[in-house]
Amino acid sequence: MATRNDSRTRDSKKTDNREARRERSAFSFGGKDGAAPLLGALAAGAAIGIGANWARKFLQQTSESMMAGNAWDEILKLEHKATLAKFDLLLATADDETGKRTALVKALHYALNKHAHQEEQVVYPALRQANETVDADHLEHEHGYVKTFLYRLENMEKDSADFLPTVREFRALIEEHARMEEEQVFPRFRAAMSEEQNARITSLMNKEGMKMN
Ligand SMILES: [Fe+2]
Ligand SMILES: [Fe+2]
Numbered sequence: 001m002a003t004r005n006d007s008r009t010r011d012s013k014k015t016d017n018r019e020a021r022r023e024r025s026a027f028s029f030g031g032k033d034g035a036a037p038l039l040g041a042l043a044a045g046a047a048i049g050i051g052a053n054w055a056r057k058f059l060q061q062t063s064e065s066m067m068a069g070n071a072w073d074e075i076l077k078l079e080h081k082a083t084l085a086k087f088d089l090l091l092a093t094a095d096d097e098t099g100k101r102t103a104l105v106k107a108l109h110y111a112l113n114k115h116a117h118q119e120e121q122v123v124y125p126a127l128r129q130a131n132e133t134v135d136a137d138h139l140e141h142e143h144g145y146v147k148t149f150l151y152r153l154e155n156m157e158k159d160s161a162d163f164l165p166t167v168r169e170f171r172a173l174i175e176e177h178a179r180m181e182e183e184q185v186f187p188r189f190r191a192a193m194s195e196e197q198n199a200r201i202t203s204l205m206n207k208e209g210m211k212m213n
Pocket of ligand 1: 143
């Protein structure tokens with residue numbers, strides 16, 4: 001007959017296995033300092049003379065990262081906020097401000113593209129490795145609709161009566177999507193990861209972000 005001690009041993013073995021799986025994850029390697037790979041890459045870039053453009057990208061990404069306390073979820077939260085502010089500027093435009101609308105849609109496209117790239121290349125795969133597949137798939141599915149809204153806005157006459165209602169609908173999707181990430185998925189995932197794993201995710205995400213700057 002199984003005793004309470006047996007089931008406790010089984011439970012602790014389960015926990016050990018989970019920890020071991022986590023340690024084997026692609027997101028668990030690397031040093032204590034999540035910024036180390038970036039700094040190493042910067043030194044390598046300087047050594048072979050990659051130059052000013054690369055340095056500009058590096059500074060842009062690292063200043064965003066430092067402002068957010070060098071935590072991947074805080075960086076993404078800042079980007080959500082900046083993106084929603086762009087939507088608000090767009091919603092404040094008049095129908096005859098077509099040049100301004102074109103420029104803001106372009107800025108929105110750039111910001112959303114970079115943000116989605118970081119999440120799709122690093123955060124969502126890390127979620128799937130931690131068995132958070134349902135949430136990762138749901139969020140990535142919504143990114144498809146983000147691209148659809150961008151396509152619609154880019155190909156719409158900027159003085160169309162449909163322009164602002166489409167922006168409003170698009171903003172609501174982004175707000176809801178960001179809320180799910182910020183309030184449900186990301187805090188739970190961050191808490192489940194070790195400090196080292198979170199630093200690794202931040203480092204990988206910054207590298208992907210730099211590719212899009
Ligand atoms: Fe997202
Ligand atoms: Fe996001």
